[in-house]
Amino acid sequence: MNQTAELSWRSGQVPVSERFDDPYFSLENGLAETTYVFLDGNDLPARFRDGFHIAELGFGTGLNLLATLKLWRDSGQQGCLHFTSFEAFPMDAEAMLKAQAAFPELADIREELAPHWLSGATAIKTESLSFNLILGDARKTVSNMAQKSDAWFLDGFSPAKNPELWEQSLLAQVAAQTAPKGTAATYTAAGFVRRSLEAGGFTVQRRQGYGRKRHMTVARMPA
């Protein structure tokens, strides 16, 4: 059985995990940070192609999924985006929709996908999206992923508060599940995260972080 997320709300709009004592996204501008860290950090939309596969550690509110699908469509990309997300403590649909409502830019996609969350779906298949939510501890599920990922969004809570999602053995599974020339991005620049990604075979680079964060990490697999 999966446990559900336990939440409080900051400023009425930003969900904060009681279990991990950390907000799900930046209090200042969650969408801009997602765009900077995960989309730009994985060199998107430039690398999009039909069937491009993104995998994410930590589905949370679905913000990253919505932002990615919007970029896919705004960039005029044809075909189907594949998106797999791993989540141990799923939020209920009402909480997801409340959190997503903070981003008016995403309103159309929020409305489009809402019926899926409200019905409890963990898989969505439309013309432009093939989505799978893999419930359970990512440390036990990532190695079973059927299709290697072209881009990873490493979006656990902060490494200090959620060390499980940054364990070297999990990042080794992430590396093993990355396609040639695949990439990963994360907002953290913690040295042990960078070293674990390197140990898995990624070439790792530290970049300027979003907003007040000094650095973030991007990583790329060889061809």
Ligand SMILES: C[S@@+](CC[C@H](N)C(=O)[O-])C[C@H]1O[C@@H](n2cnc3c(N)ncnc32)[C@H](O)[C@@H]1O
């Ligand atoms: C920062 S939030 C993710 C935010 C999300 N990407 C979004 O767009 O809203 C981190 C997520 O990781 C999940 N998580 C924490 N430990 C986990 C684990 N061991 N396996 C899978 N998910 C985990 C949390 O429940 C939480 O939803």
